[in-house]
Structure formats: C-alpha cells, structure tokens
Amino acid sequence: MNSAPVAPLRIIVADDQASVREGLVLLLGALPDLDVVAAAADGQQALDLAAQHRPDAILLDLHMPVLDGIETTRRLVAEQPQVAIVVLTTYLDDTSVLEALRAGARSYLTKDADRTDIARALHAAAGGLTVFDPRVHATLMAAAEPRPAAAAETAREAALPDGLTQREAEILALIAQGLTNPEIAGRLYLSGHTIKTHINRIFAKTGSRDRAAAINYAHRHHLV
Known part of the structure; x- marks a missing residue:
C-alpha cells in the first residue's frame, strides 16, 4: 500500500535585496519539496506575511530595514513559535551568529550556500533540528573557547x-x-x-x- 505524498514545506523568503530575494524564490520554488508562499523585503513585512500565511519555516536575512533580522526573530519566536527560523546572511562575526541563535533562530547559513543546503536546513529546522554552515560552526567554537583573560x-x-x-x-x-x-x-x-x-x-x-x-x-x- 502506497503511503500518502508528503506535502511540501511552506516557506517565506525575507531579504531586502530584490535580486537576492527574487533569486531565492525562483531557486527554492523550483524544488518539489518546498512551496514559497510569500517573499518579504523587510522584517516587519516578514512578520505580517508570517501571520497571514502561517508558514512552516522562514528564510531570513539579518540586515534588513524597518526591523532587522534579530528583532524579527525575537518577535516570531514570541508570536509564532511554530515557525522555524533559518538565517541566511553574509555575516559571520560571532556577535551576529550568537545574537541570532539567542533570539531563537534554529539554523544559520551564509549566502554562498547552494539551494540543496538551504532546503536541507529549512527541513531540519522545521523538524526541530539545527544546521550550521561549517564556517559558522568554526565561529561558534572560537567564541566558546576559554580565554585566559x-x-x-x-x-x-x-x-x-x-x-x-x-x-x-x-x-x-x-x-x-x-x-x-x-x-x-x-x-x-x-x-x-x-x-x-x-x-x-x-x-x-x-x-x-x-x-x-x-x-x-x-x-x-x-x-x-
């Protein structure tokens, strides 16, 4: 007996750069296991669209106008804890990584990740797991190392x-x-x-x- 088909993961893409945002929508929307239900140009729009569409996950840039990714993450966690948050950004400094994770992001990728990596991180986050870009992991390990001073x-x-x-x-x-x-x-x-x-x-x-x-x-x- 065949099992019922698994519904695609419903996601929102949030990035203030139109070319990046539109590119991600096209790339991820072409995957059969993902359904891009909306795209946001800033953090407030991401919150509004998440409230409207109730996605499974959101792919979120950290550095956006109106409301940055860190504050957007905090509000999403407070208002819609069922939405898994995956950060996709160019920034690898330990402050950005740690602030995003403390705010409630489940995964953290850099923008040179390919669509397979992004899709895997979105599915993992929706399942309660965490995925890091290898360089992000190195940043976290360095930040956690004890310092003599x-x-x-x-x-x-x-x-x-x-x-x-x-x-x-x-x-x-x-x-x-x-x-x-x-x-x-x-x-x-x-x-x-x-x-x-x-x-x-x-x-x-x-x-x-x-x-x-x-x-x-x-x-x-x-x-x-």
Missing part, C-alpha cells in the same frame, strides 16, 4: 557603569575619540550593522540621545 574581563565589566559591557565601553571610547561607525567597524573587525547595534545599546544604557551626549557621558565616567 576572561576572569579579568568579567571583573572589569562589573566595574563599568550602567551595565556597559567591555565591548560597549570600548566602542564608546572610540566614539569619544571622534571615530565614525565605519572607522570603528574597521578598527574592531566587526560589521557595520554590529557596531550600530552596539551603539544603540550604549545609547539606551547611558540615556544618551545622540553621539554628543554619549561622548559627554564617556568623559564624565572617565571611559576615554
């Missing part, structure tokens, strides 16, 4: 005001030195988006409305 760094962070982390204090000091976001990103070997995320947190923690206020805070607390 970890205890000292923890002590330094405990002494920083308003819950600032050591990285945030470092970025704040660079802001106070007059460096722009791209210059800070280059100095610390981080993506521009990661720097922007850190700066938003710095502003929130220090109560700063702009860079001038943050610089004033840095001088008042002798962080420069």
Whole structure:
C-alpha cells in the first residue's frame, strides 16, 4: 500500500535585496519539496506575511530595514513559535551568529550556500533540528573557547557603569575619540550593522540621545 505524498514545506523568503530575494524564490520554488508562499523585503513585512500565511519555516536575512533580522526573530519566536527560523546572511562575526541563535533562530547559513543546503536546513529546522554552515560552526567554537583573560574581563565589566559591557565601553571610547561607525567597524573587525547595534545599546544604557551626549557621558565616567 502506497503511503500518502508528503506535502511540501511552506516557506517565506525575507531579504531586502530584490535580486537576492527574487533569486531565492525562483531557486527554492523550483524544488518539489518546498512551496514559497510569500517573499518579504523587510522584517516587519516578514512578520505580517508570517501571520497571514502561517508558514512552516522562514528564510531570513539579518540586515534588513524597518526591523532587522534579530528583532524579527525575537518577535516570531514570541508570536509564532511554530515557525522555524533559518538565517541566511553574509555575516559571520560571532556577535551576529550568537545574537541570532539567542533570539531563537534554529539554523544559520551564509549566502554562498547552494539551494540543496538551504532546503536541507529549512527541513531540519522545521523538524526541530539545527544546521550550521561549517564556517559558522568554526565561529561558534572560537567564541566558546576559554580565554585566559576572561576572569579579568568579567571583573572589569562589573566595574563599568550602567551595565556597559567591555565591548560597549570600548566602542564608546572610540566614539569619544571622534571615530565614525565605519572607522570603528574597521578598527574592531566587526560589521557595520554590529557596531550600530552596539551603539544603540550604549545609547539606551547611558540615556544618551545622540553621539554628543554619549561622548559627554564617556568623559564624565572617565571611559576615554
């Protein structure tokens, strides 16, 4: 007796770059085990479409306008926990990877993954499993390695005001030195988006409305 055919996995593709988004829709839509039910150009649109279509999984870029991938992931997990989230991005720094996973993403791939890898990750995520690009796995392993100075760094962070982390204090000091976001990103070997995320947190923690206020805070607390 033949078993009933398995319904294709219903997915949404979310990427702000039209060429990437449309390419993914064409590539993945051609696979018999995937059904691309919608495509979103930003995080808010992804949330709205997910609420409308109730997909099995969503393929999500991290760096999108209106609502970035990290916050979109958090909201999807809170509002529609049944939707499996697979991140597909160009960014491999440990902050981006860890933030996405902490927010609730199940898998993390880079944009040079082929459609077979992407399809496998989507199916695995929908089944509750996790798939990483090999380089993502290496990034996670490096981030997890114990550092000799970890205890000292923890002590330094405990002494920083308003819950600032050591990285945030470092970025704040660079802001106070007059460096722009791209210059800070280059100095610390981080993506521009990661720097922007850190700066938003710095502003929130220090109560700063702009860079001038943050610089004033840095001088008042002798962080420069």
